[in-house]
Amino acid sequence: MAVPAGEIITTNRLVLRGYNPDICNHLFTISDDSEIMNYLGLKSGEELRVEKERFVGGYTTFNKSFLYFHLILKENNMLIGWCGFHTVYSSHDRAELGYVMNGDEHKGKGYMKEALRPVLQFGFEKMKLNRVEAFISEENIPSFKLLISNNFQKEGLLREHYFTKGKHEDSAVYSLLKSDFR
Numbered sequence: 001m002a003v004p005a006g007e008i009i010t011t012n013r014l015v016l017r018g019y020n021p022d023i024c025n026h027l028f029t030i031s032d033d034s035e036i037m038n039y040l041g042l043k044s045g046e047e048l049r050v051e052k053e054r055f056v057g058g059y060t061t062f063n064k065s066f067l068y069f070h071l072i073l074k075e076n077n078m079l080i081g082w083c084g085f086h087t088v089y090s091s092h093d094r095a096e097l098g099y100v101m102n103g104d105e106h107k108g109k110g111y112m113k114e115a116l117r118p119v120l121q122f123g124f125e126k127m128k129l130n131r132v133e134a135f136i137s138e139e140n141i142p143s144f145k146l147l148i149s150n151n152f153q154k155e156g157l158l159r160e161h162y163f164t165k166g167k168h169e170d171s172a173v174y175s176l177l178k179s180d181f182r
Helices: 021-030 033-040 045-057 111-125 141-148
Strands: 008-010 014-019 065-073 079-089 094-101 131-136 153-164 167-177
Touching: 008 111, 014 021, 014 079, 014 111, 021 033, 021 045, 033 045, 065 111, 079 111, 094 111, 111 131, 111 141, 131 141, 131 153, 141 167
Parallel strands: 094 131
Antiparallel strands: 008 014, 014 065, 065 079, 079 094, 131 167, 153 167
Protein backbone atom coordinates (compact mmCIF):
# COMPACT_ATOMS: atom_id res chain seq x y z
CA MET A 1 0.00 0.00 0.00
CA ALA A 2 1.40 3.40 -0.96
CA VAL A 3 2.39 5.96 1.64
CA PRO A 4 0.04 8.98 1.61
CA ALA A 5 1.33 11.97 -0.33
CA GLY A 6 2.75 14.84 1.67
CA GLU A 7 3.70 18.37 0.75
CA ILE A 8 6.28 18.65 -2.05
CA ILE A 9 8.60 21.61 -2.65
CA THR A 10 11.21 21.66 -5.39
CA THR A 11 14.39 23.70 -5.64
CA ASN A 12 17.17 23.70 -8.24
CA ARG A 13 18.83 20.53 -6.93
CA LEU A 14 16.34 19.12 -4.42
CA VAL A 15 12.91 17.69 -3.95
CA LEU A 16 11.64 18.42 -0.43
CA ARG A 17 9.12 15.71 0.51
CA GLY A 18 6.88 16.44 3.49
CA TYR A 19 6.78 13.99 6.39
CA ASN A 20 4.05 14.57 8.97
CA PRO A 21 2.22 12.57 11.69
CA ASP A 22 -0.29 11.07 9.22
CA ILE A 23 2.47 9.78 6.96
CA CYS A 24 4.45 8.57 9.97
CA ASN A 25 1.47 6.64 11.38
CA HIS A 26 0.74 5.05 8.02
CA LEU A 27 4.37 4.10 7.47
CA PHE A 28 4.85 2.45 10.87
CA THR A 29 1.49 0.66 11.01
CA ILE A 30 1.09 -0.56 7.40
CA SER A 31 4.57 -0.85 5.90
CA ASP A 32 7.15 -3.57 6.43
CA ASP A 33 10.68 -2.89 7.69
CA SER A 34 12.25 -2.65 4.23
CA GLU A 35 9.67 -0.08 3.10
CA ILE A 36 10.23 1.98 6.26
CA MET A 37 14.00 1.89 5.80
CA ASN A 38 13.73 2.87 2.14
CA TYR A 39 11.27 5.72 2.74
CA LEU A 40 13.28 7.20 5.61
CA GLY A 41 16.69 6.55 4.06
CA LEU A 42 17.80 4.36 6.98
CA LYS A 43 21.01 2.40 6.51
CA SER A 44 20.91 -0.14 9.34
CA GLY A 45 18.71 -2.20 11.58
CA GLU A 46 19.86 -0.04 14.49
CA GLU A 47 18.60 3.13 12.79
CA LEU A 48 15.28 1.34 12.16
CA ARG A 49 15.08 0.29 15.82
CA VAL A 50 15.61 3.91 16.93
CA GLU A 51 12.90 5.21 14.58
CA LYS A 52 10.46 2.54 15.76
CA GLU A 53 11.14 3.54 19.39
CA ARG A 54 10.46 7.18 18.52
CA PHE A 55 7.20 6.20 16.85
CA VAL A 56 6.06 4.05 19.79
CA GLY A 57 7.12 6.77 22.25
CA GLY A 58 4.99 9.31 20.43
CA TYR A 59 6.14 11.94 17.98
CA THR A 60 3.21 14.20 18.86
CA THR A 61 1.31 15.30 21.95
CA PHE A 62 -1.98 17.09 22.47
CA ASN A 63 -0.58 20.51 21.58
CA LYS A 64 2.63 19.79 19.65
CA SER A 65 3.28 18.29 16.27
CA PHE A 66 5.93 18.22 13.53
CA LEU A 67 6.44 18.69 9.81
CA TYR A 68 9.76 17.66 8.29
CA PHE A 69 10.85 17.82 4.68
CA HIS A 70 13.11 15.03 3.46
CA LEU A 71 15.88 16.44 1.25
CA ILE A 72 16.11 14.29 -1.86
CA LEU A 73 18.68 14.92 -4.57
CA LYS A 74 17.01 15.30 -7.97
CA GLU A 75 19.97 13.79 -9.81
CA ASN A 76 19.80 10.35 -8.14
CA ASN A 77 16.72 10.34 -5.85
CA MET A 78 18.96 9.94 -2.78
CA LEU A 79 17.63 11.08 0.61
CA ILE A 80 20.43 13.24 2.07
CA GLY A 81 18.82 14.81 5.15
CA TRP A 82 15.81 16.65 6.47
CA CYS A 83 14.76 20.15 7.42
CA GLY A 84 11.59 21.29 9.08
CA PHE A 85 9.62 22.06 12.17
CA HIS A 86 9.24 20.11 15.37
CA THR A 87 7.59 21.09 18.61
CA VAL A 88 4.99 23.02 16.63
CA TYR A 89 2.79 25.00 19.00
CA SER A 90 -0.09 25.76 16.66
CA SER A 91 -2.04 27.64 19.33
CA HIS A 92 0.92 30.04 19.68
CA ASP A 93 1.85 30.24 15.96
CA ARG A 94 5.42 29.10 16.63
CA ALA A 95 7.68 26.13 16.04
CA GLU A 96 11.26 24.97 16.53
CA LEU A 97 13.44 24.55 13.47
CA GLY A 98 15.53 21.43 13.02
CA TYR A 99 17.76 20.11 10.26
CA VAL A 100 20.22 17.28 9.66
CA MET A 101 22.44 16.20 6.80
CA ASN A 102 22.93 12.43 6.42
CA GLY A 103 26.66 11.97 6.06
CA ASP A 104 29.62 14.31 5.76
CA GLU A 105 29.76 13.86 1.98
CA HIS A 106 26.68 16.09 1.64
CA LYS A 107 27.84 18.85 3.96
CA GLY A 108 29.35 22.10 2.71
CA LYS A 109 27.59 21.92 -0.66
CA GLY A 110 24.84 24.42 0.11
CA TYR A 111 22.00 21.88 0.19
CA MET A 112 20.65 23.03 3.55
CA LYS A 113 20.89 26.67 2.56
CA GLU A 114 18.94 25.83 -0.62
CA ALA A 115 16.28 23.95 1.38
CA LEU A 116 15.84 26.28 4.33
CA ARG A 117 14.37 29.32 2.61
CA PRO A 118 11.42 27.50 0.98
CA VAL A 119 10.83 25.54 4.19
CA LEU A 120 10.65 28.79 6.17
CA GLN A 121 8.35 30.28 3.53
CA PHE A 122 6.10 27.23 3.84
CA GLY A 123 6.05 27.67 7.63
CA PHE A 124 5.10 31.33 7.51
CA GLU A 125 2.64 31.12 4.63
CA LYS A 126 1.00 27.69 4.84
CA MET A 127 1.39 26.85 8.53
CA LYS A 128 0.66 30.46 9.54
CA LEU A 129 3.64 30.60 11.89
CA ASN A 130 4.60 33.95 13.34
CA ARG A 131 7.84 32.79 15.00
CA VAL A 132 10.44 30.14 14.26
CA GLU A 133 12.98 29.25 16.95
CA ALA A 134 16.33 27.49 16.64
CA PHE A 135 18.57 26.17 19.41
CA ILE A 136 22.18 25.50 18.45
CA SER A 137 25.52 24.84 20.06
CA GLU A 138 27.67 27.96 19.99
CA GLU A 139 30.41 25.76 18.55
CA ASN A 140 28.27 24.82 15.53
CA ILE A 141 29.61 27.41 13.08
CA PRO A 142 27.79 26.02 10.00
CA SER A 143 24.42 26.29 11.81
CA PHE A 144 25.28 29.80 13.01
CA LYS A 145 26.10 30.89 9.44
CA LEU A 146 22.92 29.25 8.10
CA LEU A 147 20.70 31.02 10.61
CA ILE A 148 22.37 34.42 10.25
CA SER A 149 22.13 34.23 6.45
CA ASN A 150 18.36 33.83 6.88
CA ASN A 151 17.96 36.84 9.21
CA PHE A 152 17.63 34.90 12.47
CA GLN A 153 18.42 37.01 15.52
CA LYS A 154 20.27 35.74 18.59
CA GLU A 155 18.14 36.08 21.71
CA GLY A 156 20.29 34.53 24.39
CA LEU A 157 21.80 31.40 25.88
CA LEU A 158 20.11 28.50 27.64
CA ARG A 159 22.57 27.03 30.10
CA GLU A 160 23.01 23.24 30.06
CA HIS A 161 19.95 22.99 27.84
CA TYR A 162 20.91 19.99 25.70
CA PHE A 163 22.33 16.60 26.71
CA THR A 164 24.69 15.13 24.14
CA LYS A 165 27.78 12.92 24.16
CA GLY A 166 27.43 12.32 27.88
CA LYS A 167 27.32 15.96 29.00
CA HIS A 168 25.00 18.95 29.23
CA GLU A 169 25.71 21.72 26.74
CA ASP A 170 24.48 25.27 26.40
CA SER A 171 22.18 26.22 23.52
CA ALA A 172 22.21 29.58 21.81
CA VAL A 173 18.64 30.72 21.09
CA TYR A 174 17.83 32.24 17.70
CA SER A 175 14.50 33.34 16.29
CA LEU A 176 12.99 34.56 13.07
CA LEU A 177 9.70 36.44 13.04
CA LYS A 178 7.39 36.47 10.08
CA SER A 179 7.83 40.24 9.87
CA ASP A 180 11.63 39.76 9.53
CA PHE A 181 11.40 37.11 6.81
CA ARG A 182 12.33 38.52 3.40
